[in-house]
Amino acid sequence: MKTLFINCSPKKSFSASSYLAAFQRLFVKGEKVTKKLRNKTDYAGMFQELQDADTVVLCMPLYVDGLPSHVLAFFEEAEPFFLENGLRPNLYCIANNGFIEGRQNESLMRVVENFCQRAGINWQGGVGIGGGVMLNVTRVILMVQAAIFFALYLISGIQTGKFWNTGYLAAFLPNAGVFLFLNAGVISFLLLMGLHINKASFFGKHYTRILIPSLVFVPCANVFFFILSLFQGGLFRGWLAKK
Ligand SMILES: Cc1cc2nc3c(=O)[nH]c(=O)nc-3n(C[C@H](O)[C@H](O)[C@H](O)COP(=O)(O)O)c2cc1C
Numbered sequence: 603m604k605t606l607f608i609n610c611s612p613k614k615s616f617s618a619s620s621y622l623a624a625f626q627r628l629f630v631k632g633e634k635v636t637k638k639l640r641n642k643t644d645y646a647g648m649f650q651e652l653q654d655a656d657t658v659v660l661c662m663p664l665y666v667d668g669l670p671s672h673v674l675a676f677f678e679e680a681e682p683f684f685l686e687n688g689l690r691p692n693l694y695c696i697a698n699n700g701f702i703e704g705r706q707n708e709s710l711m712r713v714v715e716n717f718c719q720r721a722g723i724n725w726q727g728g729v730g731i732g733g734g735v736m737l738n739v740t741r742v743i744l745m746v747q748a749a750i751f752f753a754l755y756l757i758s759g760i761q762t763g764k765f766w767n768t769g770y771l772a773a774f775l776p777n778a779g780v781f782l783f784l785n786a787g788v789i790s791f792l793l794l795m796g797l798h799i800n801k802a803s804f805f806g807k808h809y810t811r812i813l814i815p816s817l818v819f820v821p822c823a824n825v826f827f828f829i830l831s832l833f834q835g836g837l838f839r840g841w842l843a844k845k
Contacts, residue, residue: 610662629796664699698734704809727805733812
């Protein structure tokens with residue numbers, strides 16, 4: 603069984619969609635291929651992979667309460683492609699949005715479901731995830747913390763000759779616990795959807811979010827985006843982007 607994961611975020615790297623696709627891959631058996639859909643140059647490779655895909659998992663951001671326009675443009679070409687080639691893969695969708703409520707992805711899910719009907723392919727449901735930006739930040743923070751943990755572990759091991767009992771692990775584990783807690787809703791739903799993908803069965807639409815109360819999320823998001831605006835739209839992305 604071949605599953606094609608399509609990362610529809612227009613970002614080159616570190617998108618929430620790529621993070622969620624990677625998580626979903628952990629729970630899916632069989633041959634797995636991940637492709638990026640960013641513009642028209644990706645169509646040929648995508649159609650090639652779609653020829654023998656049993657399952658397609660679309661991972662995308664919510665834009666203005668709907669699908670990103672480049673995904674709609676792809677759907678226009680994909681519809682006749684599926685019909686003319688008689689292809690009927692199972693399609694699942696992982697949508698994420700910046701605001702806290704995952705249910706805001708409902709309209710996006712309906713568009714994807716309608717597309718499946720028009721293209722004659724099997725709509726099997728999906729997960730709408732709120733707080734996508736913040737979830738993405740939690741994984742970047744965990745990656746940095748893990749890198750620092752291994753560096754400290756290595757340095758102290760080389761200096762003292764002891765590679766255990768350094769105390770660094772005790773400092774890292776609570777951070778990993780917080781990461782798992784904030785991502786618990788996402789992990790649970792992606793695990794459940796993975797079980798349905800493996801059985802090629804209907805999952806339906808489900809919504810979850812980062813597990814923090816809105817009254818904490820909103821001020822944190824306000825501060826985050828205020829700081830981001832000082833760097834013209836992105837800390838690293840803003841500095842590195844071609845002006
Ligand atoms: C043009 C644009 C429109 C957006 N519209 C919405 C929206 O309507 N509702 C929302 O909650 N988030 C919205 N967002 C936030 C994205 O959904 C959010 O940043 C998401 O995590 C990006 O996913 P990605 O990293 O996979 O691209 C928008 C972002 C952009 C750039």
